[in-house]
Amino acid sequence: MPGTGSDRATHRPAALLWDMDGTLVDTEPYWIETEFALAERYGGTWTRAQALDLVGNDLLASGRYIREHMGIDRTPEQIVEELLDGVVARVEQAVPWVPGARELLLAAVEAGIPCALVTMSYERFVAPILAHLPPETFRVIVTGDKVEMGKPHPEPYLTAAAALGVDPADCVAIEDSNTGAKSAAAAGCTVLVVENHVPVLEGPRRVLRPTLEGLAPQDLAAMLLP
Structure with a gap:
């Protein structure tokens, strides 16, 4: 090369x-906060250990994991978009x-x-x-x-x-x-x-x-x- x-x-x-x-x-705390908010919004279950399993992962892979383990009726694509909505809103307030x-x-x-x-x-x-x-x-x-x-x-x-x-x-x-x-x-x-x-x-x-x-x-x- x-x-x-x-x-x-x-x-x-x-x-x-x-x-x-x-x-x-x-920004990992922003992602984790948003994931817990997502679980609360749709009646899913979530743990900090599951959240940490996603650190560094591809977002769609994370969306599939969340759909399976959180147990919510959202597609991986919808989950990713809602996660981004939440995290972008937090970053616009402060960049850590x-x-x-x-x-x-x-x-x-x-x-x-x-x-x-x-x-x-x-x-x-x-x-x-x-x-x-x-x-x-x-x-x-x-x-x-x-x-x-x-x-x-x-x-x-x-x-x-x-x-x-x-x-x-x-x-x-x-x-x-x-x-x-x-x-x-x-x-x-x-x-x-x-x-x-x-x-x-x-x-x-x-x-x-x-x-x-x-x-x-x-x-x-x-x-x-x-």
Whole structure:
């Protein structure tokens, strides 16, 4: 694949590929609140453990899971749209940035490292979050409604790397879930994992850190795995 390649001598990965929910913004509580509201509206049952099972998943897959386990008479598509309605309304009130994430993102852009957003959320949820960032912070945006196979399939990360014209092996992906880490690792990326709401196991191509706070762009190239 053509691309600029990483430059370890100048401490630059070829690109940063960012997950969104739980990684860039801590919106998982918004999703969970909306899921419980959905169960209450339609007389379903729901638990926090079930909610955490959905972290990082493709939205339609989550809709199918909710229909089955919540026991409500809504199609997966209807469930996804109602979830998005609730979460978008909350994001429009406040964007809960993950500690250190916005700072690292803007520092990477300032350093000339191209960034992509790789999220299983849909475009209409992403838009109000992007409105709080400088224009063109992300050169590429891959959303769950733009790919055929969602995470943990590698397609989302392969799509982002191809759109940037870089080799995934020269990229650092930033994730907070096992589902997302599997997707990025399968694409060939080095995965910087910062746990948030769910524990993430050690695994191939994963570098685990407790926080993004204090990380600078020059720290990222040292994480690249061969």
